[in-house]
Amino acid sequence: MLNLNGEKKKKIGAWLLLSMIGMLVLLPFTPAVVMAAEEKAAEAAAEGDAEPEKAKDVFYKGPGEFGIVSGPPAKEMVYPDDYGSYGDFQSRTIIWIANQQHLYFGSFVLAVPMFVWVMELIGILQYGKDRKAGKKFDDLAHEMMKISLTAYSVTAILGGILIFSFLALYPGFFRYLSGIFRPVMHIYALLFILESGVLYVYYYGWDAMNDGDGDWKWSHLALGTMLNAVGIVLMVMANTWVSFMMSPAGVDAQGRFLGDIWKVMHNPLMVPIVIHRILGNAAFGGGVVAAYAAFKFLAAKNIEEKGHYDWMSYIAMFMGILALIPLPFAGYWLMREIYAYRQQMGITLMGGLLAWVFIMQATMIATLFITVNYYLFQAMGRMPGSERYHRYFKYMLAILVVSTIAWLTPHTLVMTPAELKAMGGAQHPVVGNYGVMSAKNTAINTMITTTCVCFIIYQRCNFNVKVPWAWKGNLFLFFLVFGAEANIVFLGIYGYFIPANVRIGLSVPQVASTLTVLFIGVWMNVKMLKGAESVGEIRWGRMSVRGAYALFMLAVAFTWTMAVMGYLRSSVRLHWHVNEILRDNSPWAFTNPLGYAGNINSFNVLLFWTMLLFVFWLSALAGKGKEKVAAEAAAEAAGSAVPAGSH
Amino acid sequence: MSMFKKKTLLTQVLVLILVAPVLAWAGGGGGPFSAGTFSFIKVGLVIFAIFSAWLIKDKMGIPLPKLIQAPLLWVLCYINFRVILQPPIPFSLLAMYMGVCTVAIFLYCSITASSWEEFSHPIAVMLREDHGTAKMSRYATFLIVPGLIAFQTYNQMLPKFGEPIELRTVHPAPPASINVHKKLVTLQTAENPFRIGDDGNYLKVGDESQYFGGNSWTGDVPKFLQQVREGGVVFFGTAGCFYCHGDNLDGKGPFSFAFNPIPANFADPGTISQLQETFVFWRVAKGGPDLSREAFPWASAMPPWEKHLTTNEIWKVIIFEYWHTGFFPRTWG
Numbered sequence: 001m002l003n004l005n006g007e008k009k010k011k012i013g014a015w016l017l018l019s020m021i022g023m024l025v026l027l028p029f030t031p032a033v034v035m036a037a038e039e040k041a042a043e044a045a046a047e048g049d050a051e052p053e054k055a056k057d058v059f060y061k062g063p064g065e066f067g068i069v070s071g072p073p074a075k076e077m078v079y080p081d082d083y084g085s086y087g088d089f090q091s092r093t094i095i096w097i098a099n100q101q102h103l104y105f106g107s108f109v110l111a112v113p114m115f116v117w118v119m120e121l122i123g124i125l126q127y128g129k130d131r132k133a134g135k136k137f138d139d140l141a142h143e144m145m146k147i148s149l150t151a152y153s154v155t156a157i158l159g160g161i162l163i164f165s166f167l168a169l170y171p172g173f174f175r176y177l178s179g180i181f182r183p184v185m186h187i188y189a190l191l192f193i194l195e196s197g198v199l200y201v202y203y204y205g206w207d208a209m210n211d212g213d214g215d216w217k218w219s220h221l222a223l224g225t226m227l228n229a230v231g232i233v234l235m236v237m238a239n240t241w242v243s244f245m246m247s248p249a250g251v252d253a254q255g256r257f258l259g260d261i262w263k264v265m266h267n268p269l270m271v272p273i274v275i276h277r278i279l280g281n282a283a284f285g286g287g288v289v290a291a292y293a294a295f296k297f298l299a300a301k302n303i304e305e306k307g308h309y310d311w312m313s314y315i316a317m318f319m320g321i322l323a324l325i326p327l328p329f330a331g332y333w334l335m336r337e338i339y340a341y342r343q344q345m346g347i348t349l350m351g352g353l354l355a356w357v358f359i360m361q362a363t364m365i366a367t368l369f370i371t372v373n374y375y376l377f378q379a380m381g382r383m384p385g386s387e388r389y390h391r392y393f394k395y396m397l398a399i400l401v402v403s404t405i406a407w408l409t410p411h412t413l414v415m416t417p418a419e420l421k422a423m424g425g426a427q428h429p430v431v432g433n434y435g436v437m438s439a440k441n442t443a444i445n446t447m448i449t450t451t452c453v454c455f456i457i458y459q460r461c462n463f464n465v466k467v468p469w470a471w472k473g474n475l476f477l478f479f480l481v482f483g484a485e486a487n488i489v490f491l492g493i494y495g496y497f498i499p500a501n502v503r504i505g506l507s508v509p510q511v512a513s514t515l516t517v518l519f520i521g522v523w524m525n526v527k528m529l530k531g532a533e534s535v536g537e538i539r540w541g542r543m544s545v546r547g548a549y550a551l552f553m554l555a556v557a558f559t560w561t562m563a564v565m566g567y568l569r570s571s572v573r574l575h576w577h578v579n580e581i582l583r584d585n586s587p588w589a590f591t592n593p594l595g596y597a598g599n600i601n602s603f604n605v606l607l608f609w610t611m612l613l614f615v616f617w618l619s620a621l622a623g624k625g626k627e628k629v630a631a632e633a634a635a636e637a638a639g640s641a642v643p644a645g646s647h
Numbered sequence: 648m649s650m651f652k653k654k655t656l657l658t659q660v661l662v663l664i665l666v667a668p669v670l671a672w673a674g675g676g677g678g679p680f681s682a683g684t685f686s687f688i689k690v691g692l693v694i695f696a697i698f699s700a701w702l703i704k705d706k707m708g709i710p711l712p713k714l715i716q717a718p719l720l721w722v723l724c725y726i727n728f729r730v731i732l733q734p735p736i737p738f739s740l741l742a743m744y745m746g747v748c749t750v751a752i753f754l755y756c757s758i759t760a761s762s763w764e765e766f767s768h769p770i771a772v773m774l775r776e777d778h779g780t781a782k783m784s785r786y787a788t789f790l791i792v793p794g795l796i797a798f799q800t801y802n803q804m805l806p807k808f809g810e811p812i813e814l815r816t817v818h819p820a821p822p823a824s825i826n827v828h829k830k831l832v833t834l835q836t837a838e839n840p841f842r843i844g845d846d847g848n849y850l851k852v853g854d855e856s857q858y859f860g861g862n863s864w865t866g867d868v869p870k871f872l873q874q875v876r877e878g879g880v881v882f883f884g885t886a887g888c889f890y891c892h893g894d895n896l897d898g899k900g901p902f903s904f905a906f907n908p909i910p911a912n913f914a915d916p917g918t919i920s921q922l923q924e925t926f927v928f929w930r931v932a933k934g935g936p937d938l939s940r941e942a943f944p945w946a947s948a949m950p951p952w953e954k955h956l957t958t959n960e961i962w963k964v965i966i967f968e969y970w971h972t973g974f975f976p977r978t979w980g
Binding site for chain 2: 342343344345347348351352353355366370374377381390393394397400401404405408409410411412413414415416417418419420421422423424425426427428429430431432433435436438496497498499500502544546574591
């Protein structure tokens with residue numbers, strides 16, 4: 001703890017720190033401002049000499065349609081001059097693996113600070129009411145941060161490997177892309193330095209700045225806010241490159257930069273991809289931390305330790321699910337924007353060449369929701385009084401399974417010609433109806449609504465509701481869920497009878513029904529639980545091992561989903577490095593078959609988890625050292641020697 | 648006979664009944680029976696199994712253990728998807744559905760501590776205990792399980808003589824633009840010129856529902872229905888689309904079964920209602936010969952109608968197809 005004399009000094013210190021943070025936030029924008037000023041001066045000088053060449057933007061229309069040509073055209077790539085290779089290895093596969101691993105770790109280290117921030121805030125707010133509870137949340141946040149810190153170094157190393165891979169294997173493409181993004185590339189690098197600095201101060205200053213709920217603690221939380229802000233800006237910038245490759249803007253048809261970097265960054269798919277990725281990162285981060293806690297839960301040797309990790313896994317899973325619930329809707333919006341951008345791209349993804357990859361994704365999404373419910377069923381096993389609800393579990397599972405079957409049914413079926421004839425057409429008259437969006441929306445909303453109901457039961461299963469209006473509240477909850485589901489199913493069926501553009505609009509009231517159950521249902525439940533009689537405390541640490549395995553399943557399903565969707569997003573460009581601007585002329589420009597993609601995705605998942613196990617082990621190693629020192633000190637104090645090998 | 652022996656005997660009988668269809672399924676079909684006969688046998692077996700379950704559970708007062716419920720549920724799911732659901736679904740879909748059901752049944756059996764105990768205890772007894780029944784069950788299990796795997800492996804390795812699975816892309820991505828009758832049509836933005844309302848202006852997609860069910864052959868019909876009528880003339884007359892796509896546009900025309908793959912069923916919600924009008928225009932104008940690169944294996948007997956019809960006739964027949972089926976083309980507005 002820092003030695004601070006007096007309340008006044010503490011406040012001055014806190015404000016000084018906050019001001020420094022504010023200045024640091026502005027620091028990365030300085031080069032951009034300088035660069036913009038230089039460009040303006042150059043423009044003014046050019047105006048005096050000759051009329052600058054103007055060209056038409058490939059995407060932007062209206063007043064900003066034309067821009068001043070500020071870069072060379074995209075060169076036609078030639079193999080082998082613009083490509084490199086290592087023997088017989090497919091260069092694309094090497095880039096694929098390097099990219100995916102960097103993305104996994106990057107997502108993880110950006111997601112964990114989000115949870116840590118929330119946990120730390122809860123800890124501070126709780127501290128005034130219940131010091132023990134406040135410290136519990138604070139310790140949890142600290143432990144999560146410890147895992148993230150080790151992963152941070154791995155992320156940086158993988159980022160380096162990725163850059164080297166690009167330079168060695170795709171120099172022509174990298175030259176073009178870095179030429180376009182030249183004005184912001186150093187901002188990215190500087191932000192990375194800022195992120196590292198803030199991260200280290202945030203982590204290593206944890207104990208030093210911990211004065212419960214005082215100014216230093218709030219300043220520490222402000223550091224966390226900055227860490228998250230910088231992390232999100234970093235992610236947004238990296239996403240602009242990816243989205244530019246899919247839907248270029250700010251360049252002309254020859255690929256010449258038109259002088260406005262914001263147009264390049266703010267390309268048509270940038271915003272939906274960013275939103276989807278932030279939510280995806282948060283869900284993924286929650287899944288990984290939950291898996292870490294589940295691993296520690298299984299390895300724990302006493303009930304206190306088991307209890308701690310049982311609680312930690314629940315909190316991490318809960319945070320992950322909060323992000324998972326809106327994720328399908330964000331994905332739906334992204335797909336809509338893709339269709340609006342290019343019809344071919346949308347059809348290639350959902351109805352054409354890559355349609356089966358969506359079935360793989362659907363399998364993973366269904367796995368995620370079923371696993372979450374299964375985990376909650378298992379978690380209720382440690383809550384006295386939950387027996388009253390056991391008989392409903394099978395019905396909820398049945399609803400989830402029926403929804404999964406509709407959710408998974410493909411539009412394009414794999415079949416032999418004989419099966420095609422027996423069926424009487426490419427679409428089955430019964431299950432063919434489940435292959436379209438109306439059915440899919442109904443299925444996923446039903447699954448999410450069921451998950452909400454499961455959570456409401458989880459909240460109340462160890463309580464007896466005592467408010468005088470309990471029966472009215474229960475009746476309200478029943479009609480809320482029943483009404484929402486009736487609306488979801490009705491709109492799903494109605495969707496078959498109206499035009500596609502109206503049908504897409506129906507997804508809004510369907511989602512609204514689901515979110516109403518989530519927010520109003522949980523709110524009403526919390527209201528009803530005020531003054532409720534406890535049947536018994538939650539027996540943390542008594543969850544079945546199946547619950548812990550469910551959390552592993554959840555985390556692996558997240559990882560595999562990310563791998564498969566990454567492959568999909570990248571493959572939709574087909575033979576283009578930058579869609580319709582820079583053609584891929586390497587021998588690996590073809591779209592990989594599903595089996596190969598499945599193998600590489602599985603390899604990526606395995607590699608990530610192997611590296612992550614190393615990270616977990618490293619975190620535990622640091623803890624072991626501390627435990628050992630503490631145990632030796634305790635033994636010394638007690639006057640007895642600790643036998644060798646006792647740890 | 649003691650209650651324990653009675654239970655054991657009944658369990659074994661039920662397991663035998665349930666294993667038979669599993670064996671037949673592993674064989675990839677009906678085995679020695681024809682498909683129809685086998686379906687009857689399966690239905691009979693399920694009815695018998697349900698009757699047995701009722702007899703055991705309700706009449707004899709013996710609860711149906713989870714270990715019996717699980718395979719019973721599995722077989723019921725299988726019968727539902729293989730026999731009750733008609734016309735038969737392809738094997739790939741059946742495998743997906745049964746995969747989901749298998750996982751779901753396992754989750755059902757392990758959903759609470761008590762149900763997991765009920766499900767896993769007999770297995771633990773079978774594996775660990777040393778008394779007669781446990782031993783016999785162990786031997787039987789260690790014979791049946793490898794036997795099933797061997798049987799399935801044998802069947803999978805057997806040479807098959809059926810046509811192989813065709814991974815056909817039913818809706819390939821269209822090109823950005825096409826040339827029809829020396830005019831460039833940009834598929835992202837082009838509109839059907841015959842989609843016109845009573846005022847002669849462009850009729851927004853969805854607004855044509857007012858004309859659904861109307862008679863386009865009466866004397867004084869709205870402009871939109873006039874286009875529908877002319878499109879119908881193309882469909883049934885000039886081009887003769889109905890020979891393949893059918894009178895009801897359901898893909899069951901008199902020639903349909905001569906083709907492989909069979910013609911598109913426009914009455915299905917998964918075809919034209921999922922596509923923009925320009926996509927349909929591309930398919931009609933260019934037909935099978937000009938399918939895009941990803942439309943492997945380019946299996947389509949659709950003629951390139953631009954060689955036989957005018958551009959206007961193609962747009963009109965598209966209007967007719969949507970009107971007749973009651974679907975709307977996909978739009979993003």
